[in-house]
Amino acid sequence: MTTLGPFELGPETRHPAYGIYYGDARQLVRHIPDESVGLVLTDPPFGIGFSYGSGYRDDPGRYVADILSWLVPEINRVLVPGGYAFVFQARLRLRETWQHFPADSRIFAACKNFAQVGRGEILESFDPVVFWRKGDVARLPSGSGHRRDWFIANTARTGGRRDNAFHDCPRPLDVIEYIVDRFSLAGDVVLDLFAGSGTTCVAARRTGRRYLAFELDLTYCAGARERVRNAQPPLLVPQAEQLGLEIVA
Numbered sequence: 001m002t003t004l005g006p007f008e009l010g011p012e013t014r015h016p017a018y019g020i021y022y023g024d025a026r027q028l029v030r031h032i033p034d035e036s037v038g039l040v041l042t043d044p045p046f047g048i049g050f051s052y053g054s055g056y057r058d059d060p061g062r063y064v065a066d067i068l069s070w071l072v073p074e075i076n077r078v079l080v081p082g083g084y085a086f087v088f089q090a091r092l093r094l095r096e097t098w099q100h101f102p103a104d105s106r107i108f109a110a111c112k113n114f115a116q117v118g119r120g121e122i123l124e125s126f127d128p129v130v131f132w133r134k135g136d137v138a139r140l141p142s143g144s145g146h147r148r149d150w151f152i153a154n155t156a157r158t159g160g161r162r163d164n165a166f167h168d169c170p171r172p173l174d175v176i177e178y179i180v181d182r183f184s185l186a187g188d189v190v191l192d193l194f195a196g197s198g199t200t201c202v203a204a205r206r207t208g209r210r211y212l213a214f215e216l217d218l219t220y221c222a223g224a225r226e227r228v229r230n231a232q233p234p235l236l237v238p239q240a241e242q243l244g245l246e247i248v249a
Helices: 025-031 060-078 091-100 173-183 199-206 218-229
Strands: 020-022 037-042 079-088 106-116 124-133 150-153 189-192 210-215
Touching: 020 218, 025 060, 025 210, 037 060, 037 173, 060 079, 060 091, 079 173, 091 124, 150 173, 173 199, 189 199, 199 210, 199 218, 210 218
Parallel strands: 020 210, 037 079, 037 189, 106 150, 189 210
Antiparallel strands: 079 124, 106 124
């Protein structure tokens, strides 16, 4: 499968969007067919008043109406049965936003080896990711090792220009790659409704998944496309693609 509704999926596409489409996710997601996505992994605005270059107003008073009111229902619509969803959230608003997620949701701790220094006496060393499964039967890859509800990312900067430097607050690739690898199948479609720096797409390409992403900021969109084009593809052909290869005696 190289298309999903009107969208061409990355990385097997010649479309200039390269699987990352510029536009408002609230509108674009409506064109994705029901139960067609293996994993949703996304990092939406948090409703904490952050100023985005796109002109989007991250209004704390409208966070539920502008984001959560459509986000969770649309995720559940496009997920395949047994598929997982992971949605980053702000710790400061988690008590308020929790009620808008499915009742069986849990927290995945996206930990950092370098804690974030704040004003309190306890360092903030993880970001909460709300996650849940659609349906009762899990759909998980075999042979991928144990799955945990936490991961410690390497957030140290070692010098040189980062390939995600065009974004204000990119996610570490290793934690995103861990989620993609452990909670989706090879060849699956991974959806990111808020592409940002394109980290989810890079992780999908590196692990042999297809991806589709939306981004409202044109600068972020262009940077994410360039970043994923330069990403290292998997060294081994994913099993889902091996099944389609012709065997010549």
